Amino acid sequence: MLQLIDRDNCPGLLVSVRDASEALAALAGGAQVIDVKEPGRGSLGAADSETVAAVVGAVDGRVPVTAAAGELVDFTRSPQAPLPSGLSLFKIGLANCRALLDWKSRWWELMDAMWPHQNASQHAVAVAYADWRTANAPEPLEVLRAAVDAGCPALLVDTWDKSAGTLFDHWPADELARFIESVHSNDLLLVLAGSLADESFAAAARLSPDLLAVRTAACESGRNGTVSRERVALLRDAIAIANSVTI
Secondary structure (H helix, E strand, C coil): CCCCCCHHHCCEEEEEECCHHHHHHHHHHCCCEEEECCHHHCCCCCCCHHHHHHHHHHHCCCCCEEEEEEEHHHHCCCCCCCCCCCCCEEEEECCCCCCCCCHHHHHHHHHHHHCCCCCHHHHEEEEEECCHHHHCCCCHHHHHHHHHHHCCCEEEEECCCCCCCCHHHCCCHHHHHHHHHHHHHCCCEEEECCCCCHHHHHHHHHCCCCEEEECHHHEECCCCCEECHHHHHHHHHHHHHHCCCCC
């Protein structure tokens, strides 16, 4: 399994940032992984390459840096430039791919184009949307099978429509727990996201993912606000509290 984090201290905290200053705030608050995205461009909105490079430079190797790269269907007609160097992982969404019979081959080709080094798939995070029907995406078990076949090191469970509730509004905790077991049994890291905050964040922590991923909960004034060091620190505390409770 990928050693992105210390598995003796799971779940870790991933904070999505939109620029270098937010990355420094997230680091100061105790984030263990920094993820670069542009929230104004959707659930997995890709930031400009200059922004990604600036975040990598600001983090300066202190923690891993990952990046959202958009949705697969965004790249069906135009080639994708390689991602900036210094990233550990990248993720490509599968919204509106459910009806594409060749989505897997397109996904593999895009991985290779975005990561023009050896073993591109070993740096690609598979994305399963909890609201996959709304997103018109492949269902999660199909994504898991594709991730295993491709040799991906991790799988992210997220929500596509950020206006339609949290992760648990789309996927009951007991069913999600069984899916997490399946992911771990296939030796993949499991990342949980999906507008997690307060009780939903604590509930997600108790499911023992490898990482909890947040944007809105780490920001002052919501998803399109600014990452706050204090909010990130509170999220780290909430993980510790959730995992100290016997359930």
